[in-house]
Amino acid sequence: MSGSWMTTRAWLLMLPLLAVMISVIGWPLVDTVRLSFTDARLVGTEGSFVGLDNYARMLSGANFQRTLVTTTWFAVISVAAEMVLGVLAALLLNQQFYGRTVLRALMILPWALPTVVNATLWRLIYNPEYGALNAALTQAGLLDAYRSWLGEPNTALAALIVADCWKNFPLVALIALAALQAVPRDITAASMVDGAGPIARFRFVILPYLVGPLLVALVLRTIEAFKVFDIIWVMTRGGPANSTRTLSILVYQEAFSFQRAGSGASLALIVTLLVTVLAVAYAALVRKAAGSAS
Amino acid sequence: MSALDIQNIRKSYGAVETLKGIDIALQSGEFLVLLGSSGCGKSTLLNIIAGLAEATSGDIRIAGRSILGVHPKDRDIAMVFQSYALYPNLSVRRNIGFGLEMRKVPLAEREKAVAEASRLLQIEPLLDRKPSQLSGGQRQRVAIGRALVRKPQVFLFDEPLSNLDAKLRLEMRTELKRLHQILKTTVVYVTHDQIEAMTLATRIAVMKDGRIEQLGTPEEIYNQPATLYVAGFVGAPPMNMIDVEVDNGALRIVGSEVRLRLPDRFRPLLQAPVVQDKTRLALGIRPEALRLASLDQAGDQAGGHVLPVRIEVVELTGPELVATARIGPQKLTACLAPRARVGQGDVAAFAVDDDALHLFDPATGQALLA
Numbered sequence: 001m002s003g004s005w006m007t008t009r010a011w012l013l014m015l016p017l018l019a020v021m022i023s024v025i026g027w028p029l030v031d032t033v034r035l036s037f038t039d040a041r042l043v044g045t046e047g048s049f050v051g052l053d054n055y056a057r058m059l060s061g062a063n064f065q066r067t068l069v070t071t072t073w074f075a076v077i078s079v080a081a082e083m084v085l086g087v088l089a090a091l092l093l094n095q096q097f098y099g100r101t102v103l104r105a106l107m108i109l110p111w112a113l114p115t116v117v118n119a120t121l122w123r124l125i126y127n128p129e130y131g132a133l134n135a136a137l138t139q140a141g142l143l144d145a146y147r148s149w150l151g152e153p154n155t156a157l158a159a160l161i162v163a164d165c166w167k168n169f170p171l172v173a174l175i176a177l178a179a180l181q182a183v184p185r186d187i188t189a190a191s192m193v194d195g196a197g198p199i200a201r202f203r204f205v206i207l208p209y210l211v212g213p214l215l216v217a218l219v220l221r222t223i224e225a226f227k228v229f230d231i232i233w234v235m236t237r238g239g240p241a242n243s244t245r246t247l248s249i250l251v252y253q254e255a256f257s258f259q260r261a262g263s264g265a266s267l268a269l270i271v272t273l274l275v276t277v278l279a280v281a282y283a284a285l286v287r288k289a290a291g292s293a294s
Numbered sequence: 295m296s297a298l299d300i301q302n303i304r305k306s307y308g309a310v311e312t313l314k315g316i317d318i319a320l321q322s323g324e325f326l327v328l329l330g331s332s333g334c335g336k337s338t339l340l341n342i343i344a345g346l347a348e349a350t351s352g353d354i355r356i357a358g359r360s361i362l363g364v365h366p367k368d369r370d371i372a373m374v375f376q377s378y379a380l381y382p383n384l385s386v387r388r389n390i391g392f393g394l395e396m397r398k399v400p401l402a403e404r405e406k407a408v409a410e411a412s413r414l415l416q417i418e419p420l421l422d423r424k425p426s427q428l429s430g431g432q433r434q435r436v437a438i439g440r441a442l443v444r445k446p447q448v449f450l451f452d453e454p455l456s457n458l459d460a461k462l463r464l465e466m467r468t469e470l471k472r473l474h475q476i477l478k479t480t481v482v483y484v485t486h487d488q489i490e491a492m493t494l495a496t497r498i499a500v501m502k503d504g505r506i507e508q509l510g511t512p513e514e515i516y517n518q519p520a521t522l523y524v525a526g527f528v529g530a531p532p533m534n535m536i537d538v539e540v541d542n543g544a545l546r547i548v549g550s551e552v553r554l555r556l557p558d559r560f561r562p563l564l565q566a567p568v569v570q571d572k573t574r575l576a577l578g579i580r581p582e583a584l585r586l587a588s589l590d591q592a593g594d595q596a597g598g599h600v601l602p603v604r605i606e607v608v609e610l611t612g613p614e615l616v617a618t619a620r621i622g623p624q625k626l627t628a629c630l631a632p633r634a635r636v637g638q639g640d641v642a643a644f645a646v647d648d649d650a651l652h653l654f655d656p657a658t659g660q661a662l663l664a
Contacts, residue, residue, distance in 0.1 A: 186379035189346050194393035194440070195367035204392070208383040 036266035042259035054266035063242075063250060064267070070157065071246040075225035078161045078168070082221055083214065085165060086172025091202075093173070094180045104177075111170035119234035122163035126150050126235075150236050153243035160244055164231055168224075172217045179213040180206065215289050219282035226275055247271045296355070297322040297480040298343070298448050303352035305338055305504075312338050314504040316352070320497075323478040327491040329527070330501035336484045337452060339501075343482060344373050344450050356447050367396075372441035376453040378433040380425040380440075386412075387421040390439040411439040414473070431462045438473070451483040455490065467493060488528045492516065500524045522659040525578050525652060531616065531627050533652070536577040540569050545577060550622025552601060555594040557648040563662055575662070578652035581616070584628035586636060587645035598647040601626070605640045619644070 036054055040047025058064050093104050110118065125132045128148035137143035149159040183206055191205045229248035232238060238245035238253070245253075251271060255264025298320040305313040313335045320326055328336035341347035343354055345366035354361050361369045372393070380389050387408055388395070394404045412418045415435045425433055434454060441449055454470075455463045471494055474481060485491055491498050492512045500507045500515060500523070508520040519525035525533045537548040543564060545554045554577075556564070563569045592602045603619035603626055610616075615630045619642070628644050636642050653662040 184377060184379065186375040186377045187381065189341075189344070189366075190373065190375060190379035190440075191381070191392075192346065193344060193366045193371065193373045194444075195396040196392070197396075200396060204381055204384060208381075 032265045032268060035262055036269050038262045040262045042256065042261045042264075047262055050262070054263045055270070058263055058267050058270060064270075066242070067245050067247055067250045070244065071226060071228075074157065074161060074164075074228060074244075074246060075222055078164045079218065079221045079225050081161070081165045082169045082172050083218065085169040086174075086217070087176045087210065087214070089169065089173040090176035090180055091206075093177055107170050107173060109170075110167050111174075113167065115167065115230045116234050118167045119163065119231045122159075122166070123150065123235050126159055151240055153241045156236055156240060156244045160232060160235060163235065164225070164228070167231070168221060172214070172221065175213050175217045176210055179210045183209045212286070212289050215282070215286045219279065219286060222282065223275055223279055226278060227271070247274075296320055297324070297357060298326075298482065299353075299355040299358075300339075300343070301353040301355070303339065303342060303354065304350045305335070305342065305347070306350045312504050313342075313349070316504075316506060318499060318506070318509060320480055320482075322480055325474055325481045325483065325494055325496045327495035327498045328482065328484045328501055329486070329488060329491040329498050331486055331527070334501040335504040336486075336501050340373075340450055340452055340482060340484045343448070344371055345369050370447040371450055372444045372446040372448075373450040373452065374434075374437050374441050374454045376456055378425070378437040378457070380433055380436055382425055384424075385421065386417065386423050386425070386428070386436050389425065389436055390421075390443055393440060393444045407443040408439075411442040414442065414476070415439050415469075430458050431466060434458065434466060435469075438470075442473075442477070445479075447480065449479050449481045451481065453485055454483075456485070456487070463490075470494060488530070492528070498528075500527060518661070518663070519578070519652065520661050522576060522578075522654045522656070522661075525654070525661075529580055529582075531581050531629070534579045534581060534626050535654075536579070536621070536624050536626065537656075538575050538577045540564075540571055540573045540575065542571065545575070547577075547601075547622055547624065548574070549624060552621060554599050554601075554651075557651055559648075560653060560662065563653075568662065574656060576654040576656045578654060579626070579646055579650060581627045581629040582614075583650035584626070584630070584644040584646055586628075586630050586634045587643045589641065589643045591645070592643050595645070597649075598645060600643045600645045602641070602643050605636050605638060605642055608636060608638055 035047070037049055037051060038047035039045075039050050039054075089107060093100060093107065113121075126149040128134065128146055128151060131146075131149070133149065134143065134146040138146065147155070149155050187205055188201065191201045196204065227248055228246055229252070232244055232246060232249055233252075236244045238249040247267075248271065251264055251268045254260050254267050258264075296319040298318075300316055300318040303313055303316040304311065316335075316339055318326065328339060330336045338347060342349045345361070345364065349362065356370055381392065384392065390411055391404045391408045394407060399407075408421070409418075412421055415438060417432060417435045417439060420428060420432055420436070425436065428436065434457075437454070451470075455466050458466060467490060474494070483490075483494060492515075495512050497509065497511055498515045499509045502523050508515060508524045510518075510520075515524060515528055519528065519533070522535065526535070538545040538554075539548055540546075540556075541553065544556055546552070547554075569575070587600045589602060591600045593600060601621055603621050605617055605619045607618040608615060609618075610632060613632065615632050615634050615636075617628045617630055617634070617636055619626045619628065626644065630636070654660065655662060
């Protein structure tokens with residue numbers, strides 16, 4: 001009896017939240033699905049039903065394919081670099097040394113910064129006229145003349161990846177550091193007595209404790225990197241020559257710049273589907289890792 | 295030359311000195327147990343021998359070679375940890391062979407060593423399992439196997455049995471004794487369990503506050519405890535400590551009129567004169583040295599004494615009857631035969647031999663040996 005009463009009360013308490021979620025997430029989602037089957041424009045026409053035309057056009061278009069490649073590059077390289085940097089930083093910060101606590105706190109800073117602030121900061125660093133990177137490289141004799149890092153198609157994406165890594169590696173480091181602290185002291189001691197060097201110790205003793213938590217970081221970071229919008233929008237707006245245009249930027253351009261609400265909606269749903277597939281695949285991976293660790 | 299020579303080892307953490315000058319020399323094949331309650335410094339000493347902690351001063355030599363500053367892997371030691379410390383993602387086979395693998399021992403030789411160790415420890419059917427698929431006792435066997443295959447000069451054990459349940463602990467204790475009898479390797483073994491110490495050791499170092507209270511064979515530690523602490527720590531129930539006063543060449547139990555003739559071996563103390571009239575001493579009697587006697591024999595007997603007591607609590611543990619009694623205002627515990635006919639409130643008498651009496655100076659805690 002009390003069980004059903006509890007259930008009723010639980011639903012009652014959740015009702016306001018549910019109402020908000022349905023109105024701000026549920027309804028727009030349903031409406032996006034509807035829009036994606038029409039040729040509606042952002043302003044003006046309501047649009048008429050066009051079936052799967054939008055999807056077909058988007059998926060077969062050169063823009064989408066090129067953008068997908070750019071997005072994948074961005075996600076794979078930045079996430080891989082963040083993982084490596086994060087683990088290295090965590091290994092370092094797990095050592096005993098003077099000033100460790102201060103350094104641990106400092107490391108969090110980039111991650112704590114709002115993305116827009118970080119992006120603006122890096123735009124200053126990359127500035128072709130007075131940027132710190134140009135100054136440092138020319139003064140070190142590594143560069144003859146100032147370059148426009150964000151203005152050249154062949155360096156813009158790399159410059160963005162560096163900025164994104166700088167912001168996000170602390171999250172990986174933080175997760176890895178927590179995992180490192182869970183490695184039993186006895187096991188590391190045993191491996192030292194057994195004669196394992198630093199590399200063998202990392203591989204056989206430490207890594208097994210890192211794999212689970214790192215997979216979680218990997219899932220979070222990959223999904224985020226795949227949907228990246230803000231840092232790119234602030235730094236390059238997808239340019240130059242669309243060399244840094246990722247899927248989210250493409251969705252924005254399609255729906256808002258070109259005001260094609262119908263095809264924009266279809267593109268947004270395609271991105272959502274891709275991210276969902278990634279999330280599900282990773283979740284399975286994490287479950288498998290957790291299973292083999294226990 | 296000693297197999298293991300610990301010379302004046304000191305260890306400080308800031309202002310706190312956890313080891314205050316430890317000296318032990320072990321012959322090859324000895325089984326040394328470092329015995330003490332937690333915080334006495336026994337694990338610190340073991341970690342210093344292993345190279346997992348550094349001594350502040352002093353020296354440690356294995357087979358004559360100083361190992362201070364030498365990496366743990368190059369010390370020719372193997373260690374078994376309380377938590378087993380197995381590598382969770384490696385099979386039992388690789389766990390045991392890990393030390394050899396890291397030393398680049400050829401696979402065939404490694405396999406042979408692993409097979410030999412696992413046969414000795416009876417864990418052959420487990421070789422392809424992961425540590426998570428093993429019971430506590432099996433894990434400890436694997437941990438011991440990992441130490442065995444290395445054939446080190448010295449084995450170090452850090453409370454290896456304390457994570458096991460009582461029955462398994464007994465089994466593994468016997469197992470360790472059997473292994474030591476076969477292998478005859480030098481062992482340093484840390485425990486707070488005095489039964490483990492008594493049964494396994496060829497020598498015991500009882501430690502307290504960073505010092506060795508007494509270093510001796512189990513028999514010496516049990517029969518001739520050097521200090522009040524050792525007397526109280528080794529033995530269960532612990533040795534009875536009775537306040538006595540020297541009274542005209544006899545010992546009077548404080549708070550009563552019961553007097554014991556001072557046994558002959560303590561007589562020289564009166565002449566020294568270490569002990570004067572009215573000096574307060576602690577009289578130690580092991581509970582198992584007391585026997586039930588007839589009350590009308592109370593008083594000094596040839597080679598012993600009969601003490602009149604009042605029984606307060608009687609507990610049958612199975613193999614023995616533990617009787618807690620009062621002699622005057624002081625408590626006296628006796629381990630009697632299980633069928634001893636005493637009950638709560640009885641007025642009875644306990645007999646004890648002269649040989650079983652120990653005297654301690656309560657001020658210094660030192661035994662008065664004559």
